Amino acid sequence: MAETVLTNSGQPTARLEGWRGIAADWASDQRAFKNVSWGKAMMWIFLLSDTFIFSCFLLSYMTARMSTTVPWPNPSEVFALNIGGKHIPLILIAIMTFVLISSSGTMAMAVNFGYRRDRVRTAILMLVTAAFGATFVGMQAFEWTKLIREGVRPWGNPWGAAQFGSSFFMITGFHGTHVTIGVIFLIAIARKVWRGDFDVERRGFFTSRKGYYEIVEIMGLYWHFVDLVWVFIFAFFYLW
Amino acid sequence: MTNAAVHMEGQLHAPAHGAVATEAVHTKGQQHPIKLYLVVWGWLFVLSTGSYLVDYFGLQGYLRWSLILLFMMLKAGLIVAVFMHMAWERLALAYAILLPPIAVLVFVSIMVLESEYTHFLRVLFFASPS
Numbered sequence: 304m305a306e307t308v309l310t311n312s313g314q315p316t317a318r319l320e321g322w323r324g325i326a327a328d329w330a331s332d333q334r335a336f337k338n339v340s341w342g343k344a345m346m347w348i349f350l351l352s353d354t355f356i357f358s359c360f361l362l363s364y365m366t367a368r369m370s371t372t373v374p375w376p377n378p379s380e381v382f383a384l385n386i387g388g389k390h391i392p393l394i395l396i397a398i399m400t401f402v403l404i405s406s407s408g409t410m411a412m413a414v415n416f417g418y419r420r421d422r423v424r425t426a427i428l429m430l431v432t433a434a435f436g437a438t439f440v441g442m443q444a445f446e447w448t449k450l451i452r453e454g455v456r457p458w459g460n461p462w463g464a465a466q467f468g469s470s471f472f473m474i475t476g477f478h479g480t481h482v483t484i485g486v487i488f489l490i491a492i493a494r495k496v497w498r499g500d501f502d503v504e505r506r507g508f509f510t511s512r513k514g515y516y517e518i519v520e521i522m523g524l525y526w527h528f529v530d531l532v533w534v535f536i537f538a539f540f541y542l543w
Numbered sequence: 544m545t546n547a548a549v550h551m552e553g554q555l556h557a558p559a560h561g562a563v564a565t566e567a568v569h570t571k572g573q574q575h576p577i578k579l580y581l582v583v584w585g586w587l588f589v590l591s592t593g594s595y596l597v598d599y600f601g602l603q604g605y606l607r608w609s610l611i612l613l614f615m616m617l618k619a620g621l622i623v624a625v626f627m628h629m630a631w632e633r634l635a636l637a638y639a640i641l642l643p644p645i646a647v648l649v650f651v652s653i654m655v656l657e658s659e660y661t662h663f664l665r666v667l668f669f670a671s672p673s
Contacts, residue, residue: 335635
């Protein structure tokens with residue numbers, strides 16, 4: 304036990320290149336992720352597990368779509384909107400994509416200003432990100448309402464294969480939940496940034512630990528992941 | 544054991560020299576000019592417009608699928624590499640996170656075979672093929 308602790312000296316060790324570096328970092332009796340805090344490493348590992356969850360949803364959708372003998376509803380038509388008398392295919396989903404990408408952009412800049420200890424700009428950019436996220440969830444609620452009114456159910460729909468509804472509600476519902484949790488997370492951290500918790504190293508309410516500006520980057524990892532998942536949902540569910 | 548635990552706590556929380564050094568290095572390591580983020584943001588817009596236009600112009604077949612996958616991979620790569628800072632992390636972390644999803648591709652190939660078999664049986668025994 305004592306030796307284990309001693310090897311965790313926290314000193315950055317010499318950095319080897321390529322596979323030798325990976326082997327050296329993993330092989331010895333020490334922490335594998337140097338100069339990455341446990342909070343960041345754990346967020347990455349959580350995101351990896353979340354990747355598998357979304358992969359399983361998309362895989363079950365693929366399996367359902369490939370194995371059914373009933374024609375699959377055309378998403379280009381299903382998600383079309385009439386705007387100003389014009390019939391535009393998939394327009395709502397395109398706008399949602401742009402909203403989410405914009406939120407990723409503001410989040411990335413919030414992380415940057417956080418590391419520069421620019422308290423006000425960081426908080427404002429995080430709140431803008433949260434506003435984009437809330438807009439996205441609102442548009443998704445509109446989309447769900449529209450489809451439910453048109454008769455889409457998890458067990459059937461007017462246009463074709465019954466599995467369309469279950470795949471749609473499962474995949475977009477789970478993604479929307481992630482966005483909603485992200486918005487709450489963003490507002491909570493933005494409040495701490497605004498209040499200056501990370502400048503005075505105020506201790507957290509639940510954990511009694513000091514916070515650092517790194518939490519903004521960890522929060523950002525989660526938010527970019529939500530955007531990343533949407534890239535795959537957009538490609539496979541809406542465009543394919 | 545108790546001593547060791549206390550020692551560990553000290554390592555994690557006390558602003559000891561080592562921890563401060565890593566923190567400082569880290570903070571410096573993730574300083575990139577704002578312009579980089581704006582450029583990536585712009586590219587993500589361009590690529591998203593590209594994938595939307597694939598649908599708008601109604602491209603079909605292999606051209607459609609390859610374009611969708613191309614735009615998807617480019618967007619995902621930009622987000623992970625720049626926005627999530629994976630390009631600047633140590634390879635030990637990058638490979639630990641980026642390699643396991645390859646198992647998903649194996650799963651995909653298994654399920655493609657499985658669903659083609661299911662489709663074949665359904666055509667054979669039940670409905671008229673789509």
